[in-house]
Amino acid sequence: MISGSGRPGPARSRDHREIRPYGEDGLLVEVLEPDGVLGLYAALAAASIDGVEEVIPAACTVLLRLRPGADSDRVAREVGSLPSLDPDRQPGELVEIPVTYDGPDLDDVAVLTKLSVEQIVALHTGRELTVAFCGFAPGFAYLSGLPKDLQVSRRDEPRTRVPAGSVGLAGDRTGVYPRESPGGWQLIGRTDVVLWDLERDPPALLRPGLRVRFTVA
Amino acid sequence: MIETRVIEVLAPGPLATVQDLGRPGWARLGVGRSGAADLAGHRLANRLVGNAEDAATIETTFGGLRLRSHADLLVALTGASSPLSIAGQPQALNAPLRLGLGDDLVVGVPKRGLRGYLAVRGGLAVEPVLGSRSTDLLSGIGPAPLRAGDRLPVGSAAGSVPVVDLAPVPEPEVEPVLCVLPGPRRDWFDDRAWPALLDTTWSVTQDTNRVGVRLDGPALVPNVDGSLPSEPLVPGAVQVPLSARPLIFLADHPVTGGYPVLAVVSRADLGAAAQLRPGQRVRFRPA
Numbered sequence: 001m002i003s004g005s006g007r008p009g010p011a012r013s014r015d016h017r018e019i020r021p022y023g024e025d026g027l028l029v030e031v032l033e034p035d036g037v038l039g040l041y042a043a044l045a046a047a048s049i050d051g052v053e054e055v056i057p058a059a060c061t062v063l064l065r066l067r068p069g070a071d072s073d074r075v076a077r078e079v080g081s082l083p084s085l086d087p088d089r090q091p092g093e094l095v096e097i098p099v100t101y102d103g104p105d106l107d108d109v110a111v112l113t114k115l116s117v118e119q120i121v122a123l124h125t126g127r128e129l130t131v132a133f134c135g136f137a138p139g140f141a142y143l144s145g146l147p148k149d150l151q152v153s154r155r156d157e158p159r160t161r162v163p164a165g166s167v168g169l170a171g172d173r174t175g176v177y178p179r180e181s182p183g184g185w186q187l188i189g190r191t192d193v194v195l196w197d198l199e200r201d202p203p204a205l206l207r208p209g210l211r212v213r214f215t216v217a
Numbered sequence: 218m219i220e221t222r223v224i225e226v227l228a229p230g231p232l233a234t235v236q237d238l239g240r241p242g243w244a245r246l247g248v249g250r251s252g253a254a255d256l257a258g259h260r261l262a263n264r265l266v267g268n269a270e271d272a273a274t275i276e277t278t279f280g281g282l283r284l285r286s287h288a289d290l291l292v293a294l295t296g297a298s299s300p301l302s303i304a305g306q307p308q309a310l311n312a313p314l315r316l317g318l319g320d321d322l323v324v325g326v327p328k329r330g331l332r333g334y335l336a337v338r339g340g341l342a343v344e345p346v347l348g349s350r351s352t353d354l355l356s357g358i359g360p361a362p363l364r365a366g367d368r369l370p371v372g373s374a375a376g377s378v379p380v381v382d383l384a385p386v387p388e389p390e391v392e393p394v395l396c397v398l399p400g401p402r403r404d405w406f407d408d409r410a411w412p413a414l415l416d417t418t419w420s421v422t423q424d425t426n427r428v429g430v431r432l433d434g435p436a437l438v439p440n441v442d443g444s445l446p447s448e449p450l451v452p453g454a455v456q457v458p459l460s461a462r463p464l465i466f467l468a469d470h471p472v473t474g475g476y477p478v479l480a481v482v483s484r485a486d487l488g489a490a491a492q493l494r495p496g497q498r499v500r501f502r503p504a
Contacts, residue, residue, distance in 0.1 A: 020401040021398070021399075021401070022400070022401045022451055022454075022478075022481060023398055023451050023453055023454070023481035023482075023483070023484070024398065024481075024483060024484050025451070025484065026451050026481075028401045028448065028449070053241060053242075054241055054242055054244060054245075055245065056244040056245050056449045056472065057245060058446070058447050058448045058449050058473045059446035059447045059448065059473075060446045060448070061446075061448040061449065062449075063448070063449035063451070065241070065244075065451070068484070133245075133447075133473070134245060134246050134247035134472070135247050135447060135471065135472045135473035136247065136471070136472075136473075137247055137356065138243075138246065138247045138248045138356050138357075138358060139246060139247055140247050141247075142447075179357075198346060198347070198358075202246060203246065203347070204246040204247065207245070207246060208245055
């Protein structure tokens with residue numbers, strides 16, 4: 001129980017997690033081991049703990065939204081003792097995304113990374129990436145696994161309009177804009193693949209845990 | 218032939234949207250929950266006309282809504298304290314009211330509060346998207362905001378006809394005090410930030426919508442350098458962005474955010490947060 005004046009100390013569990021209350025209906029689980037979020041997310045999805053309404057992964061945390069009246073102490077104990085699943089042992093479905101590498105920031109990325117355009121394309125298509133989490137817009141997937149040599153900061157001036165299908169880089173992430181929106185990522189290409197379609201079930205092509213490989217269109 | 222019962226929008230006011238209890242379960246794909254910003258107002262309006270609480274209502278913003286009925290309907294308006302008239306006659310809020318065929322319903326500018334909820338017995342039967350009829354203005358999912366000329370279908374009534382005449386509901390407060398719990402990143406701030414949040418009378422800025430309510434007052438400065446990796450948000454999260462002024466997230470909040478959450482408004486006071494209007498003052502108290 002947390003008082004209004006005392007400082008809450010997060011509970012530590014054996015799998016390098018810290019569990020913090022997030023309002024009356026939330027528990028925020030911080031995963032302290034690198035790339036450990038998907039393993040916990042997979043375990044939580046498989047465990048379906050009583051009282052948990054929704055499990056939402058993010059960069060280093062997983063939010064559990066609880067049903068009103070759920071016993072958050074009990075849920076926290078169960079989460080604390082839940083072993084993570086190893087995502088490598090049950091790899092998600094592989095999605096291929098053909099890309100035309102002619103983005104407006106390709107030359108800037110070449111300068112920033114000291115790579116040629118050919119090398120950028122080879123690195124971007126050269127390995128399987130993983131959907132870490134979704135956010136920003138429906139169907140926008142933050143992909144992890146980008147090679148270090150390809151990691152660049154966001155643009156200094158975000159664009160007010162980024163076209164749907166634009167493929168971008170930001171820090172250790174890459175991703176595809178599902179629809180036209182503002183955005184600050186460095187755009188290196190575009191794809192015709194539809195990332196978000198309400199007529200499809202599920203509407204998002206890319207879901208947390210899925211593997212992605214970019215190819216040259 | 219089955220006659221469709223319809224209500225026609227003559228004018229939506231500054232913003233009117235269709236809302237229900239929202240669409241839980243899609244945040245992992247980047248779609249927030251949305252739903253009525255003041256859930257208590259939405260639920261009460263539905264109860265007054267004998268609807269289930271998940272029936273779709275109209276959420277008004279600063280009043281200004283004018284409707285014409287093309288059927289005999291039972292309606293109720295809750296939330297912000299707006300003048301209300303039907304066929305030119307003043308009517309009570311928080312009460313079931315008959316809206317006859319051809320009658321106009323007019324919601325005026327509220328004296329207090331921001332958002333009103335108009336329930337129609339049977340609920341608004343617009344097409345659901347991902348299991349909800351809510352308009353999510355951030356993600357662009359759900360029915361478009363209402364426009365003059367829209368004809369909204371009304372569903373068939375379920376539940377028994379209510380016997381209540383008037384629900385005793387207090388008006389939105391002039392200077393509400395919202396109950397807050399410590400947020401998950403309170404430890405990103407020094408010991409002065411939490412007392413400063415509680416001791417300050419904050420003013421509500423113009424930058425206020427269904428996504429959130431931006432407040433003005435003293436700076437709350439995190440004492441951790443660097444940015445927070447994106448983490449999930451909840452309605453009521455009091456986030457402190459680079460401006461160092463807090464922002465209370467409401468129904469259409471982003472799924473994740475990259476700034477620390479100092480506090481969370483308790484569930485019971487979220488409706489009061491959704492009734493805050495620009496220029497108003499607000500305070501916080503610990504749970």
